[in-house]
Amino acid sequence: MTSLRTSLRLLTSTLAMSLAMVPVWAEQSAPVPALALELNGAQASDKGCRLTFVVSNNLGADLSKAAFEIALFNKMGVVDRLTVLDFKELPAGKTKVTRFDLAGTDCAWVSRVLINSATECAGTGVEPNACMRSLKTDTKTGIAFGV
Secondary structure: OHHHHHHHHHHHHHHHHHHHHHHHHHHHHOOOOEEEEEEEEEEEOOOEEEEEEEEEEEOOOOEEEEEEEEEEEEOOOOEEEEEEEEEEEEOOOOEEEEEEEEEOOOHHHEEEEEEEEEEEEEOOOOOOOHHHHOEEEEEOOOOEEEO
16 A cells, blocks of 8 residues: 555656746747848859858848958968958848858958958847847857857
């Protein structure tokens, strides 16, 4: 009889703990709003270095304008230049590929691309700092990329 009570208590405790975890699982599966920016390619062009980006707007709102100031570092880790990349409009839930030609830049000498700040982050219901706060970065190149 004692062993049956112990088994029932254990089963009841286990069930209660399992039910208590359900909201945690539900919260973890909800997508986190993000603006995903991937440095997808860097190749020489007639003008210099062409950087290709894949950007996905998962902020839950259209961006009428998104632009970022970036710093390019050379192989010695020294900032070579600052420039602004204008991604223009980014519809909610969409993925877009954009290329930028950086005149006078040799891709072989770029070791790192740092996102310094969002110079523009605008859209209906979008906070101006949402682009930086929700930014997720990745690279498919040998160039370090991020914030």
